Amino acid sequence: MSDKKVRVRFAPSPTGPLHMGGVRTALFNYLFAKKHNGEFILRIEDTDQTRFVPGAEEYIIESLNWCGLTPVEGPGIGGEFGPYRQSERKDLYKKYADQLISSGWAYYAFDTPEEIDALRKEAEANKETFSYGIGTRENLNNSLKLSQEEVQQKLTSGEAYVIRFKMPEDTDVTEEDLIRGSVTFNTTKSLDDKVLFKSDGMPTYHLANVVDDHLMKISHVIRGEEWLPSMPLHVLLYKALGWEATKPRFAHLPLILKPVGKGKLSKRDGDKMGFPVFPLKWTDPQTGDISRGYREDGYFPEAFINLLALLGWNPGTDKEFFSLEELGELFSLERVVKSGSRFDPEKAKWFNKHYFQEKTVDELALLFKPVLKEKGVEAGDEKIAKVVAEIKERCEFVSDLWDQSYYFFEAPESYDEKTVSKRWKEDTPGKLSEISVLFESVSDWKAEAIKEAFSAFMNEKEWGFGVVMNPLRLSLVGGNMGPDLFVICELLGKEETIKRIQLAIEKIG
RNA sequence: GGCCCGUUCGUCUAGGGGUUAGGACGCAAGAUUUUCAUUCUUGUAGCAGGGGUUCGAAUCCCCUACGGGCUACCA
Numbered sequence: 034m035s036d037k038k039v040r041v042r043f044a045p046s047p048t049g050p051l052h053m054g055g056v057r058t059a060l061f062n063y064l065f066a067k068k069h070n071g072e073f074i075l076r077i078e079d080t081d082q083t084r085f086v087p088g089a090e091e092y093i094i095e096s097l098n099w100c101g102l103t104p105v106e107g108p109g110i111g112g113e114f115g116p117y118r119q120s121e122r123k124d125l126y127k128k129y130a131d132q133l134i135s136s137g138w139a140y141y142a143f144d145t146p147e148e149i150d151a152l153r154k155e156a157e158a159n160k161e162t163f164s165y166g167i168g169t170r171e172n173l174n175n176s177l178k179l180s181q182e183e184v185q186q187k188l189t190s191g192e193a194y195v196i197r198f199k200m201p202e203d204t205d206v207t208e209e210d211l212i213r214g215s216v217t218f219n220t221t222k223s224l225d226d227k228v229l230f231k232s233d234g235m236p237t238y239h240l241a242n243v244v245d246d247h248l249m250k251i252s253h254v255i256r257g258e259e260w261l262p263s264m265p266l267h268v269l270l271y272k273a274l275g276w277e278a279t280k281p282r283f284a285h286l287p288l289i290l291k292p293v294g295k296g297k298l299s300k301r302d303g304d305k306m307g308f309p310v311f312p313l314k315w316t317d318p319q320t321g322d323i324s325r326g327y328r329e330d331g332y333f334p335e336a337f338i339n340l341l342a343l344l345g346w347n348p349g350t351d352k353e354f355f356s357l358e359e360l361g362e363l364f365s366l367e368r369v370v371k372s373g374s375r376f377d378p379e380k381a382k383w384f385n386k387h388y389f390q391e392k393t394v395d396e397l398a399l400l401f402k403p404v405l406k407e408k409g410v411e412a413g414d415e416k417i418a419k420v421v422a423e424i425k426e427r428c429e430f431v432s433d434l435w436d437q438s439y440y441f442f443e444a445p446e447s448y449d450e451k452t453v454s455k456r457w458k459e460d461t462p463g464k465l466s467e468i469s470v471l472f473e474s475v476s477d478w479k480a481e482a483i484k485e486a487f488s489a490f491m492n493e494k495e496w497g498f499g500v501v502m503n504p505l506r507l508s509l510v511g512g513n514m515g516p517d518l519f520v521i522c523e524l525l526g527k528e529e530t531i532k533r534i535q536l537a538i539e540k541i542g
Numbered sequence: 543g544g545c546c547c548g549u550u551c552g553u554c555u556a557g558g559g560g561u562u563a564g565g566a567c568g569c570a571a572g573a574u575u576u577u578c579a580u581u582c583u584u585g586u587a588g589c590a591g592g593g594g595u596u597c598g599a600a601u602c603c604c605c606u607a608c609g610g611g612c613u614a615c616c617a
Contacts, residue, residue: 048616048617080616080617081617153614161543162613193615210547213547223544223545223546223613225613228614231615233615235615237617242617257611258610258611259611260612261611261612262546262612264546265546288610292553295610296609297611343554347556349557350565351564353566372549373547373548373610374554375554376553377552377553377554379567425580426580437579502576502577503577505577514577514578514579515577515579516578
């Protein structure tokens with residue numbers, strides 16, 4: 034490996050919200066940079082103006098920020114290799130395309146999209162695939178076939194053209210992938226003459242990405258496996274442009290697959306199975322469709338990062354929880370697995386639960402307050418903290434806090450039917466009435482004291498604890514959930530506890 | 543179809559010639575909690591198939607099957 038400074042880039046296209054697979058690509062780039070004291074750069078690849086989606090770039094940047102993957106150079110940040118939006122670099126690419134033409138590595142092609150489409154359809158009808166390149170280019174409408182005069186005439190008359198790469202014949206292109214090892218492609222067998230420069234004056238991804246990586250001194254190209262088939266084209270482009278000596282190293286990451294079924298993870302899977310596939314909530318500006326996000330679903334960014342890091346990478350130890358900083362110290366491309374990973378939403382929850390449990394009661398109480406406000410509940414900080422302390426361990430998301438504790442803030446409106454039929458006997462109302470009388474007499478309303486009084490009373494009456502405790506819980510909570518019964522009594526307060534017992538006797542009967 | 547990449551418990555993975563094939567999620571059972579959850583313990587389950595190479599193959603090679611990606615004037 035060369036000893037030049039490590040500079041990596043995350044280069045998304047602003048065509049919509051960033052997929053969690055994209056976030057993982059960004060993460061691995063970021064970690065690789067951290068590991069090697071290098072630089073992590075954001076570059077927006079917006080060479081296709083027809084696919085521009087308003088808000089997508091902002092979404093990408095906000096997502097990276099939420100995850101803590103902050104670039105050192107990029108749009109809105111600056112840097113000495115800017116601009117970092119390809120649309121703003123438009124004027125820069127043409128000269129490289131021209132250079133390739135004069136050196137014989139590329140040519141003008143005047144075929145219209147309709148003509149190519151027709152050829153494609155024709156081939157399809159014969160169960161063949163049309164490929165513009167070796168074997169077909171000599172018979173098409175381009176500067177290889179046409180005379181110099183004809184080409185010149187078309188050019189000066191302003192006829193639309195594209196510039197295509199002239200793929201050399203029968204050449205084996207071998208390149209070392211940092212994850213997969215040596216990969217070889219034969220040009221004649223698998224490569225066509227890709228368009229480098231479009232008729233609208235913009236470069237395609239292939240040209241822009243090679244030119245920018247070179248100009249931005251990118252040392253390592255770390256991207257998804259879907260780019261592996263175009264690696265030989267890019268390698269050849271570096272050669273054709275005379276940049277072989279400083280060509281970056283390549284690493285192609287395995288894909289994230291659907292939890293069940295075939296194929297890579299898509300937006301639909303999330304909708305279908307009830308988990309987010311995007312880091313942040315996204316509202317489609319065209320259709321108004323809403324896609325849920327990890328952030329809005331209550332995941333902590335550290336959990337999201339942790340689960341993403343372990344999807345396709347592991348440190349070779351049994352350790353499973355890592356901070357972003359730890360990951361930056363441990364990461365290596367050698368330990369990235371080669372095969373695609375199925376995403377498991379259950380394990381994602383487990384990661385969040387871990388980080389949830391690691392939060393202090395005060396931190397969680399702070400997160401809980403806005404939820405309470407939204408529910409129209411007024412409660413003092415002290416009570417909120419006490420409640421959170423009691424129910425924390427049975428929650429894995431901030432949203433669970435309310436589900437597990439609403440009865441501390443408002444009396445149950447209904448009683449769980451199963452619990453009623455199982456625990457509420459004929460003599461229950463009578464027993465509970467006696468308990469409420471007993472509670473009236475408890476002067477020191479603390480869990481310990483209540484329990485003591487209750488136990489003494491139960492022993493004196495020779496009643497079974499379960500026979501009374503369960504319906505009592507039902508009266509206070511509305512179900513069979515919650516922490517220690519006497520703690521609930523204490524937090525509810527004497528008056529409210531007795532009120533709820535009487536309410537349950539009335540309502541259940 | 544063509545090209546390329548891949549294949550260890552249901553899932554994420556360790557292991558890279560000699561291992562009782564290890565861990566985690568999930569699931570199940572037990573313990574504990576006079577209740578629910580937590581927690582703890584135990585269990586469950588895997589080298590895609592077939593040929594080689596070798597004293598010995600999950601591990602190296604080949605074939606097959608299966609999975610995945612790409613095959614646009616999209617990235």
